[in-house]
Amino acid sequence: MKEILSLDHVSYTYESEEGEPRKAVDEVSFTVWEGEWIAIVGHNGSGKSTLAKLMIGLLFPENGKLNVFLEELNVDNLWDIRSRIGIVFQNPDNQFVGSTVQDDVAFALENNGVPYDQMVPRVHESLAQVNMEGFLDHEPHHLSGGQKQRVAIAGALAMRPKLLILDEATSMLDPQGRDEVIKVVDELKRTTGLTVISITHDLEEVLLADKVIVMNDGKMMMSGKPEAIFAHGDELEAIGLDLPFASRLSRFLREEGIAIQGEHTTEEELVNELWTFHCNK
Amino acid sequence: MDISLQQVGYSYALGTPFEKRALKEVNASIKSGSYTAVIGHTGSGKSTLLLHLNGLLKPSEGTVRIGDVNITASTKAKELKEIRKHVGIVFQFPEHQLFEETVEKDIMFGPMNFGVPAEEAKRRAHELIKLLGLPEDVAQKSPFDLSGGQMRRVAIAGVLAFKPSILILDEPTAGLDPRGRKEIMELFNKLHEEEGLTTILVTHSMEDAARYADQILVMHEGRSVMAGTPADVFSDAERLKTFRLGLPRSVAFQRDFEKLIGQPLDKLALTEEQLAFEIAAALKDGER
Numbered sequence A: 001m002k003e004i005l006s007l008d009h010v011s012y013t014y015e016s017e018e019g020e021p022r023k024a025v026d027e028v029s030f031t032v033w034e035g036e037w038i039a040i041v042g043h044n045g046s047g048k049s050t051l052a053k054l055m056i057g058l059l060f061p062e063n064g065k066l067n068v069f070l071e072e073l074n075v076d077n078l079w080d081i082r083s084r085i086g087i088v089f090q091n092p093d094n095q096f097v098g099s100t101v102q103d104d105v106a107f108a109l110e111n112n113g114v115p116y117d118q119m120v121p122r123v124h125e126s127l128a129q130v131n132m133e134g135f136l137d138h139e140p141h142h143l144s145g146g147q148k149q150r151v152a153i154a155g156a157l158a159m160r161p162k163l164l165i166l167d168e169a170t171s172m173l174d175p176q177g178r179d180e181v182i183k184v185v186d187e188l189k190r191t192t193g194l195t196v197i198s199i200t201h202d203l204e205e206v207l208l209a210d211k212v213i214v215m216n217d218g219k220m221m222m223s224g225k226p227e228a229i230f231a232h233g234d235e236l237e238a239i240g241l242d243l244p245f246a247s248r249l250s251r252f253l254r255e256e257g258i259a260i261q262g263e264h265t266t267e268e269e270l271v272n273e274l275w276t277f278h279c280n281k
Numbered sequence B: 001m002d003i004s005l006q007q008v009g010y011s012y013a014l015g016t017p018f019e020k021r022a023l024k025e026v027n028a029s030i031k032s033g034s035y036t037a038v039i040g041h042t043g044s045g046k047s048t049l050l051l052h053l054n055g056l057l058k059p060s061e062g063t064v065r066i067g068d069v070n071i072t073a074s075t076k077a078k079e080l081k082e083i084r085k086h087v088g089i090v091f092q093f094p095e096h097q098l099f100e101e102t103v104e105k106d107i108m109f110g111p112m113n114f115g116v117p118a119e120e121a122k123r124r125a126h127e128l129i130k131l132l133g134l135p136e137d138v139a140q141k142s143p144f145d146l147s148g149g150q151m152r153r154v155a156i157a158g159v160l161a162f163k164p165s166i167l168i169l170d171e172p173t174a175g176l177d178p179r180g181r182k183e184i185m186e187l188f189n190k191l192h193e194e195e196g197l198t199t200i201l202v203t204h205s206m207e208d209a210a211r212y213a214d215q216i217l218v219m220h221e222g223r224s225v226m227a228g229t230p231a232d233v234f235s236d237a238e239r240l241k242t243f244r245l246g247l248p249r250s251v252a253f254q255r256d257f258e259k260l261i262g263q264p265l266d267k268l269a270l271t272e273e274q275l276a277f278e279i280a281a282a283l284k285d286g287e288r
């Protein structure tokens, strides 16, 4: 397995004029392997976006070591490394640079020296992937919230990155739109070995990840497979997180006196158990 | 204040080559003190609709009525000022409504703008910082030096601070962590009930629409295509599908369960708790 990203005791503190500065990221260590889908979850202000900014060298660790594609980020390799990373920020407005949707998506390609005859089809292809090919000449700032997020995602996909970092990139999409985008990214992961790091509050999306990283107050509190993480329901609740729908429903059913046995994170599993209940009654 | 929309149409960049008709013949009636959820696919016109409810946009066609004020294409800006005192709007992107140097000043702005003394405004700001689960030390920070979810909380605090009687929320929980989402939706609901607010919520969460709203308005390609109680709207899965909308998870699960046992449950379960209750009742029913 090839290493894509590794953090070794990485910390970061924002400068502040008054008060005790607090570590936004505090001694965080983990490794991401090629082709993995990583979900990062955690309460508001737990350091997730700061981690994303460290990963692309918008910020540098105050201590610890951060390697991307096996190289430590520095001012010399920054642009080369960034050209292999697609990132979608939490607020898409902050990343639009072009005055039309197609210029915006083309911008990064142009910057990275993609020849014009390849650029145009790539722009069209990635906008089609997010169902925005009908908006080529629209101004990005004059789109609806969900449309902005789709364009920002297209911009990241057009780069054909090795590593895709999504910071709550689908938070304003309708449920169907969210599923569509996740499918597109998952397809790329399976066909091209894309590595995905997705920061999200959507617990159903977390279930699709290979590995979950739970942040709490700047520290990494746990990491593991989704099922293993969601087995810690009470701890997750204590730090402001929650369980997926099927686990929550299982809890309510137990409160109603239905002795659900297994820990179910998906609707399918829970329906199956209810079926046995129904048959045995 | 009752709100009604009659044959409302709106075009962005009217009369230019970029003209975009975002609302078409929209009709809606929102009773004073009611809780309305507006749902619809991306780009269906929800945010555009909301911007008409506090006079930030004027209809290109038709009439928006808020209380006794009629807003049409020819309404003067001055007449809209009075309305804004009563209408609080939480925008889809919190950054669009934060502008002061510090969080405290930002939250104080609304009340002071409407004549509340500084001391009282400050007191409210600190109360709201706590109520919205923000760390106490954010008061003197710049609102732009916060995390996304923290900014969202400040934006909400700034709106609640001037105590509007109509509360307009455009996906207010996007970016909030799960606990924040639940607590802040409960807070809105509490204010709605205790203060008799008229609440209008745009949301992609069918679960929140089902749980909190008295009335659901469905938007599709700029038109108002369906209105009714959550039970009515979510009973018609086929029709919702044509608007590219799905069911709340609890209702979808209920349908799967009903298929399994071959009979319908007593009621449409609009919340998880209700669903658990109905399923338990159905499973126990056969035992006796």
Ligand SMILES: Nc1ncnc2c1ncn2[C@@H]1O[C@H](COP(=O)(O)OP(=O)(O)OP(=O)(O)O)[C@@H](O)[C@H]1O
Pocket: A014, A015, A024, A042, A043, A044, A045, A046, A047, A048, A049, A050, A051, A090, B144, B145, B146, B147, B148, B149, B150, B175, B177
């Ligand atoms: N530019 C900044 N200047 C100073 N402090 C900051 C800045 N950006 C973030 N912080 C602080 O650093 C901490 C971590 O913020 P970060 O944005 O990484 O959180 P997050 O996990 O992404 O939260 P959210 O879920 O709300 O987006 C928070 O306490 C936040 O207030």
Ligand SMILES: Nc1ncnc2c1ncn2[C@@H]1O[C@H](COP(=O)(O)OP(=O)(O)OP(=O)(O)O)[C@@H](O)[C@H]1O
Pocket: A141, A142, A143, A144, A145, A146, A147, A172, A174, B012, B013, B020, B021, B022, B040, B041, B042, B043, B044, B045, B046, B047, B048, B049, B092
């Ligand atoms: N400032 C603007 N200028 C031109 N067109 C706009 C502007 N804002 C929105 N539109 C267009 O008007 C239509 C309706 O947009 P609106 O923002 O009301 O949608 P929405 O239902 O809120 O969508 P979302 O769920 O994605 O936020 C969209 O097609 C959008 O592209």
Ligand SMILES: [Mg+2]
Pocket: A048, A049, A050, A090, A167, B147, B148, B149
């Ligand atoms: Mg963040």
Ligand SMILES: [Mg+2]
Pocket: A144, A145, A146, B046, B047, B048, B092, B170
């Ligand atoms: Mg919108």
